[in-house]
Amino acid sequence: MLLSGSEAYRPPVPTGFQEFRSALQEHRLRLLLAGRSGTGKSATGNSILQRKHFLSRLAATAVTSACATGSCRWASWDVEVLDTPDLFSPEVAQADPGFEERGRCYLLSAPGPHAVLLVTQLGRFTAQDLRAWQGVKALFGAGIAARAVVVFTRREDLEGGSLQQYVRDTDNRALRELVAECRGRCCAFDNRAADGEREAQVGELMGLVEELVRDHGGAPYTNDVYRLAQTLGGLSPEERLRRVAERLAARAPTWPLAGLWWWPKPPPGIRYKLGLAALLGALFLLYLLCRRWPEAASRRPGDRDTLLSDPEAYRPPVPTGFQESRSALQERRLRLLLAGRSGTGKSATGNSILQRKHFLSRLAATAVTSACATGSCRWASWDVEVLDTPDLFSPEVAQADPGFEERGRCYLLSAPGPHAVLLVTQLGRFTAQDLRAWQGVKALFGAGIAARAVVVFTRREDLEGGSLQQYVRDTNNRALRELVAECGGRCCAFDNPEWPTGSGRHRSGS
Numbered sequence: 001m002l003l004s005g006s007e008a009y010r011p012p013v014p015t016g017f018q019e020f021r022s023a024l025q026e027h028r029l030r031l032l033l034a035g036r037s038g039t040g041k042s043a044t045g046n047s048i049l050q051r052k053h054f055l056s057r058l059a060a061t062a063v064t065s066a067c068a069t070g071s072c073r074w075a076s077w078d079v080e081v082l083d084t085p086d087l088f089s090p091e092v093a094q095a096d097p098g099f100e101e102r103g104r105c106y107l108l109s110a111p112g113p114h115a116v117l118l119v120t121q122l123g124r125f126t127a128q129d130l131r132a133w134q135g136v137k138a139l140f141g142a143g144i145a146a147r148a149v150v151v152f153t154r155r156e157d158l159e160g161g162s163l164q165q166y167v168r169d170t171d172n173r174a175l176r177e178l179v180a181e182c183r184g185r186c187c188a189f190d191n192r193a194a195d196g197e198r199e200a201q202v203g204e205l206m207g208l209v210e211e212l213v214r215d216h217g218g219a220p221y222t223n224d225v226y227r228l229a230q231t232l233g234g235l236s237p238e239e240r241l242r243r244v245a246e247r248l249a250a251r252a253p254t255w256p257l258a259g260l261w262w263w264p265k266p267p268p269g270i271r272y273k274l275g276l277a278a279l280l281g282a283l284f285l286l287y288l289l290c291r292r293w294p295e296a297a298s299r300r301p302g303d304r305d306t307l308l309s310d311p312e313a314y315r316p317p318v319p320t321g322f323q324e325s326r327s328a329l330q331e332r333r334l335r336l337l338l339a340g341r342s343g344t345g346k347s348a349t350g351n352s353i354l355q356r357k358h359f360l361s362r363l364a365a366t367a368v369t370s371a372c373a374t375g376s377c378r379w380a381s382w383d384v385e386v387l388d389t390p391d392l393f394s395p396e397v398a399q400a401d402p403g404f405e406e407r408g409r410c411y412l413l414s415a416p417g418p419h420a421v422l423l424v425t426q427l428g429r430f431t432a433q434d435l436r437a438w439q440g441v442k443a444l445f446g447a448g449i450a451a452r453a454v455v456v457f458t459r460r461e462d463l464e465g466g467s468l469q470q471y472v473r474d475t476n477n478r479a480l481r482e483l484v485a486e487c488g489g490r491c492c493a494f495d496n497p498e499w500p501t502g503s504g505r506h507r508s509g510s
């Protein structure tokens, strides 16, 4: 069983002379692309093959639906690349109940991959990526870590910076641990780079793969399923698949909460203590709720701590009255407030509106903008004021801004009130963090702010000419659909360029 016996299942990495010799004889390298949906596995496969072979595009749902291979020559190697659909998330249990697709993955990579390329997007190593990595180990055995290379897509976001430094400095502990588990083997791809640059990237990856092959005496990774596949040569393809799928099914747990088998189980004694701690925690929460209920009723608007706990009481004076609309029209000033989770492109969007490099904007593992800042420009007959914000909307703001100073500055800099709040999110990446940021915006300004919100998607280029409306309509991300509906359908997309310092360019769109 995989769950309880994953150690027992750790495949013996073959280092024998026989396999080394045969690997060298065939001079073949099998590379298996793995990772969560949408990270750029197919695009990375195409970069390695140096041609558009696998279908790769931005989509709300998974693009690749079945395993597929492609091959090319690299130096003196015959390279075989296996692209995979979503085989590694907990949802695979529903999508592939009969283990057919996972069986095909095994058969197409038999007698075993020389390297597994775990593809993840630079700056976006999420819980889903971590689960995909756990899924890879669940499917192939924990020993696969000795064959894994972490491949970051969107290398261009490093803007010339060093990947090593990025990985060293990231505050994403899970990512640091993953790279350490893979013995530091990582590289970055810009899958949209020009041919020469892409070749150099492939060279870097192949250098790491060659080292792996050397370390393992030329032999591919193997385990009992691959060994079984090796013995089925004389059978029909259907029969081979049936046998492999059967073996995979026999290894998987059968109990109802199968999804939980991705997580390492603590020993029984610890489990009992965890259960007790969870129960006490729940009782304590209940107690807190009961204590706060009567308080909320007697609280007056303006109390500082009502900001987050009682947003309705703190609804800000959004100027909608006649008096204010007249003064707004008199001054012909528009105040736009940029909001959203860290790293979505708020400052870059601000720069696009201002048509110059005004706010600091770059990819980083930690938040770049640390304080509210304003910039202004003319647009048509309007004086536009843009307010860029640091991380004021995540639950962590309670620790980062305990005295409400930064949130206070945000209020003062947008007084007498913003005309629009631009909720910035990245196309194709509306995560739980984005949702929490939106809840944080409503907590800070009151739920009425939704009537002033516009959802701004960055990375418009990923639509590749497609329609944003269609993207939003077709997405299977319910939270995103609900957000856009809550904002009255107001949304638009930005492809934010890199503005040279001190630049100014005429805007091409509104």
Ligand SMILES: Nc1nc2c(ncn2[C@@H]2O[C@H](COP(=O)(O)OP(=O)(O)OP(=O)(O)O)[C@@H](O)[C@H]2O)c(=O)[nH]1
Pocket (backbone or CB within 6 Å): 036, 037, 038, 039, 040, 041, 042, 043, 044, 055, 056, 057, 058, 059, 061, 062, 063, 064, 065, 084, 085, 086, 153, 154, 155, 156, 189, 190, 191, 192, 462
């Ligand atoms: N800018 C940029 N975009 C990339 C890069 N790599 C991939 N993309 C884009 O990311 C989107 C998703 O890429 P895919 O290759 O389809 O992703 P996938 O992991 O194969 O997705 P599924 O098949 O759904 O699992 C596409 O729009 C790609 O063009 C990169 O290095 N830079």
Ligand SMILES: [Mg+2]
Pocket (backbone or CB within 6 Å): 041, 042, 043, 055, 056, 063, 064, 083, 084
């Ligand atoms: Mg794909």
